[in-house]
Amino acid sequence: MRQVILASHGKLAEGLLNSLRMIIGEELTQDVETYCLFPGENPNDFMNKLKERIATNPQMEFVILCDIKGGSVHTALSQLCVHHNVKVFSGMNMNLAMDILLSCPQVIDAQVKDSIVKNAQDGITFLAADDLKAEEDDEF
Template sequence: MAQIIIATHGGLSRGMLDSLHMVAGGAADGIETYSLEFGQNPNDYYEQLRERISASDEQFIIMCDIKGGSVHNALFRLTEFPNVVIFSGLTMGMALEIALTARDGLDAAAAERVLEAAREGVTVCMGGEVVDEEEDEDF
């Protein structure tokens, strides 16, 4: 069984997990959160996770809030382990897709489906319409 972690700045991870429980029910059970608070160093959490990962054969799926943010940068180093997958740019669509489909782990095709679910969940609405880039393309 995969270990799923939501790692963010502040309380976003706890709020995301709360929302996952509301939408996905028991599928969100067992998902862990890490919330970087003021005065904390994400490298401390990196060290804790590194120890767990090095002693485990289970896959670790980590969702981070901001690509290039301090949490992402610290935890990205965990990809040195073949059993670690890290996503950045956390969305509810991403978290829901992982909660519902990734309990037994992810391969490359499943990881791509997670990214697609996250992308499809992002839209812009203006003037009473959904702005769709694909319709604007001429090719």
């Protein structure tokens, strides 16, 4: 079994979960949790609560998607990687979340991790008017 947790500063995690439900449906996202850090809160408080769940559920894989690499949420939750059943990703985005929810096997190993990260990165693109002009020129 897998528990996916979307973790962010502010309401980004909640917004991403709402978007996921719109695109892939309630059924595939019913077990996804969110953690939103707000001013004055300490991410270590959530980390300590989660640590207890992880210790009492060694058969469950906990996959945590954080918004910013090196941010306070990521730094606190990365401490949980001392447990064999915890995986933490940073740079949370729609591609990353959808890949984990739709096409990821039950256990994320090194090979699967590399594929997940590559797919998330491949979803980031840039397009501007100059790019459109170059595409038009290539067609002729």
